[in-house]
Amino acid sequence: MTEPLTPRYLDLRDFPYLPIDIARLLGSEFHAIADAEQFRAGLILWLKSYHQVPAASLPSDDNQLIRLAEFRKSLRNWRQIRDVVLRGWVLCNDGRLYHPVIAEKALAAGLMKMGKRKSSEAGNAKRWGLAHNETSSNQAIREMAVLLSALNPHSRSLKKKYVLCALSDSQSDPTGIPNSDPDAIPTGFPNASERDPNIEREISKKRKIIASAAPEAPSEPASSPQGRRRKPATSPMPDPTSFEFDALRSAFFEYGREKKFGEPQLADEFEGFIGHHRAKGTVFADWRQAGQNWLRKSRAFRPNGGAPQGRPQI
Template identity: 35%
Template sequence: MNDAVPADPLVPVEVDLRGLAFMPLDVVRLLDSDLFALTNGEEFKAALSLWCKAWLQVPAASLPNDDRVLAYLSGAGGRWGRVKGMALRGWQLCSDDRLYHPVIAEKALAAWEERVAYRERRDNEAERLRRHREEHKRLRDQLREFGITYPHSAPMETLRSALQDAELNRQRSVSGNAPERVSTPLPDTGQLRLREGEGEGEGEGEGEGQRQREGEGYLLDPPLPPEGGAATAAGEQDKPQRKRKEPAPAFDPLAAKPANVSAETWSRWVQHRKEIRKPLTPTSCSQQAAQLATCPNPDAVIAKSIASGWQGLFPDQVARGQGAKPSSFTNLPKHNADQNSEEPDHDGPNF
């Protein structure tokens, strides 16, 4: 330990590595050091214990300048006086009255930079998530004003696109209403001035004066478009009328029962096909009717398919089951009594 000239602490006071269980160990530097070459087992054990304890001190890489605490931290106890000189080899006393090891301080500063960078990334990510949640809530609240509800798991881009569509639809609905009529003076009233005598007799010759003004090229207000419901009705009249397609009647497989099948059996077959999620269609009904047309017992064929869980009908399976199965023991040779005689007793062992 070199404590001749106290120097500034090798590690800032805020460096705290508690909770970081990993301490890097430079194996090459350790094996080439004087500490490894000169110390015995007890001294080396005490020195290594102090390195590990200093890693979790505050500030990191430092130890208190107290022999009683150092005896406890090193594990030497009452033998601290004998191992102190080699156990504190390389440590130096600084101005804050704490012992610092340069190699451990170097490793501690590198670890502290990584911890600070990790905390910054974590805080930035937390802030980003907070802003994301606030923006997500704001978009959902705005969409709720339009009567649109999205779940909390909806992507942000989906909410933004839906909000843009809703605002665009509202602008279209507002601009689609009938505009208010605003009376404005004509740009040039001199061109519309009547000649002498044409403005007299407003009550009597109003119709002729109007037609005369139209014939002589006077500018007239164009007819205004219909407003409100009249405009909607006029627009509906201009559109071509489309004929609605009448829905096709639903197919009832019960009505497609073959003539040679009983109503009860066919009803069970229709229900079976529904249960296996293969309902009968007009095509399948016609094909099965053709299959059963020449079958002597169609009800048994359908019952066999229902019992077996089949989708189709197999008349040949029923016909094969009704016939007698040929015996495999026919045309065997005849045996006489001599061939069936018992073997004589023997005195050997049984197997």
């Protein structure tokens, strides 16, 4: 497991807005594979993670996740969609889940918050003639800047004057990495030569740790037996008012016509298919394939083209 992607003290509960990169979201794998229910739960968790402490994190316990996601079904139903909802989240060594994209936004906001605090403290010290020690502020800014650079070295937040000052003021190397590390990766900060070179090695180390982390949260708790075969993600029947339901109906009728079912018969079969699985609360990995299976088994119950002798059980 990797280290947390945001500092433990990062608190953004006074920040009402989470910036959303529209093109990045709509081009993501999560958007491509999630149905309406999964997308709603996933988006709610993104938004609520921004106001967790540390920001951009979530508890890994399923019962807590269900409450945060406002998921109104059972724990069993949750576990059937969990892999899709938590796609992209990483389980870190503090026992919490972190999302790299939300962490990137949270770190940028944290740097802005710390920069304003540093400026305010300096102004008050000057106004009242007080001594002002910037060491703690610079350490916090440095820590967030290193994490942000590991996630997105081209972030505009890294070019802020107070960020560059905090990085150039660093004198120690808490990582213990030798100065001759050949794998140090430039971060893209301007005036890199003016900063402590240890920062570059620290960023390189964190970038490698993040890159080696699992791309999504595990589908089983950490205490579960290793080597268990992962089941494919399943979902309940689409809502009758949704586009997914219309697509399911169209695919069902299209396949039935290919198999020479009449329109009245298809309407009856679709009603039976929907009613049967709604009553049972069935979940499938592929509802279109389930509809095709229903029609194939229905044909077996009509060997002579007569009335069905019973509903197919799939």
